[in-house]
């Protein structure tokens with residue numbers, strides 16, 4: 126039955142091809158606007174994600190003690206105790222927990238006659254593989270007395286005798302390195318010899334870090350404060366929790382926050398970024414939706430015209446046994462087909478635009494000196510997958526949306542047709 | 555008479571409201587039509603002939619009274635019951651043919667099959683049998699604009715027969731045709747009555763056309779004012 130009515134609807138559509146083409150053309154424009162604008166946000170999001178990098182940093186969550194106002198019962202907010210570290214390790218989706226201890230004082234690096242600095246972090250040597258670091262020189266291992274230095278540490282030495290500051294580059298891997306540590310009272314200094322086991326490759330998290338075995342840092346801190354470390358009151362300064370994968374990172378992050386800590390990291394940043402792009406997608410999709418709304422009025426107008434022109438025919442259909450519902454179905458199928466054909470053409474047009482735009486970007490000179498594309502808010506070299514990306518889901522969604530727009534726009538005219546009084550319709554001239 | 559009435563009207567009233575004014579078009583019409591009879595309804599323009607025909611054909615609802623057709627009370631039926639009634643019981647023929655201009659003769663004849671849910675091959679097979687019965691086979695692929703008035707009316711009659719209804723109703727079927735073509739159409743309707751046993755109701759105001767009927771109902775000012783049996787011309791000499 127539906128098939129027969131659909132057949133009739135197709136016949137009716139094809140009798141006014143020019144009108145069909147123009148009405149569907151409106152839907153084409155609307156669909157293309159929606160698809161291209163959304164595809165643009167997808168392209169930008171992919172390139173932003175690619176820029177952040179797909180590496181280990183995305184599964185990394187930095188945990189700090191919460192800084193908020195004191196809790197109502199006056200209790201101290203949860204601290205990064207060894208017990209807390211064990212608790213983090215129990216969370217589902219956690220691959221590793223890396224507690225770190227900072228030097229409680231200022232340590233100045235001395236190599237030859239030059240001075241430099243960095244952030245001293247104590248880390249458990251066994252956890253090095255989970256830190257997401259690689260060496261550009263040397264081996265990733267920490268024996269007592271060893272240090273690993275970040276890629277930038279050697280780049281920023283200076284000559285203390287010089288009148289002006291001028292960065293001096295030191296090859297820390299081969300230089301004799303020592304660190305001068307000041308104690309808490311400012312009453313004394315101590316020189317510590319350092320053997321550089323490795324210089325780390327670029328990694329924004331550790332570019333200025335001086336990684337030492339936790340025990341070495343604890344010993345230095347005991348000297349700085351002049352007190353023995355009490356296992357009861359010992360606190361880590363920072364804990365890095367590594368999730369098994371990017372998806373798990375979000376859950377792990379919220380589990381940690383639930384325990385009362387602050388959690389941050391690139392994965393967290395990425396979530397915010399995704400939120401931003403979701404908003405952007407809604408806004409731009411809405412802009413395209415306005416074009417589709419205009420097209421909907423076109424469909425409604427065309428269907429109303431068709432129903433006025435074919436009033437006698439509607440009367441006849443009813444006279445030969447069509448129910449109101451049959452008439453409604455025929456006109457709704459017609460409206461849906463207008464939407465569907467416009468939507469399909471719109472997806473075709475969008476795919477064409479996708480190819481043209483992405484091809485243009487690919488063939489444009491890379492880098493920022495290239496001109497042409499300089500007004501783009503993104504680095505075109507990150508757009509290897511394209512500025513406009515139309516996933517299959519988006520195409521299917523657009524097709525469905527265009528069809529739905531047709532049906533909704535055709536609903537009122539079709540209802541009018543279905544409710545026409547047979548006799549009156551037959552007598553209409 | 556052995557024939558049971560296939561159409562029965564009791565006190566049929568029809569009032570139209572136009573601009574707040576009530577227009578009493580039918581004022582208590584009573585009549586019976588036995589199965590297999592060929593009835594003509596005559597009367598001056600505006601007397602309510604078409605209105606009455608549409609009421610007994612289930613195209614419109616009476617304001618009062620009862621209408622029973624083929625054993626069914628059609629007053630008070632809802633719109634989908636009426637649609638089913640029309641599909642199964644009545645074939646309509648109109649003065650202005652009411653063919654769909656974009657469809658071929660064959661497709662026009664087959665149109666009722668769409669709403670009966672018949673698949674296309676069945677529809678078209680039945681339509682082409684009907685066209686050949688009315689000697690229109692050679693014109694099956696022609697559109698209405700390529701056919702003469704008489705040919706168009708024959709296509710419309712074939713369409714009325716599509717669902718094999720027991721009753722054919724025609725509203726001035728010869729009104730748009732010259733007298734010779736009109737006579738042809740009437741002979742065809744007469745044949746459907748005599749040879750196929752269908753009940754035929756024709757509205758006309760042409761006396762010579764009315765002579766094909768067995769019986770003449772005269773309508774004036776919304777009332778039946780005459781009911782005559784006639785010696786139908788051509789009643790016995792149809793092929």
Ligand SMILES: Nc1ncnc2c1ncn2[C@@H]1O[C@H](COP(=O)(O)OP(=O)(O)OP(=O)(O)O)[C@@H](O)[C@H]1O
Nearest residue numbers: 549570572577579598599600601602603604605606
């Ligand atoms: N839908 C309608 N709304 C209002 N008035 C109507 C309607 N249909 C018919 N009428 C009125 O009802 C009266 C009878 O109309 P009807 O068409 O039945 O006449 P008729 O006998 O068929 O006339 P004719 O021979 O001219 O066709 C007329 O006065 C007409 O104006």
Ligand SMILES: [Mg+2]
Nearest residue numbers: 603604605725
């Ligand atoms: Mg009339």
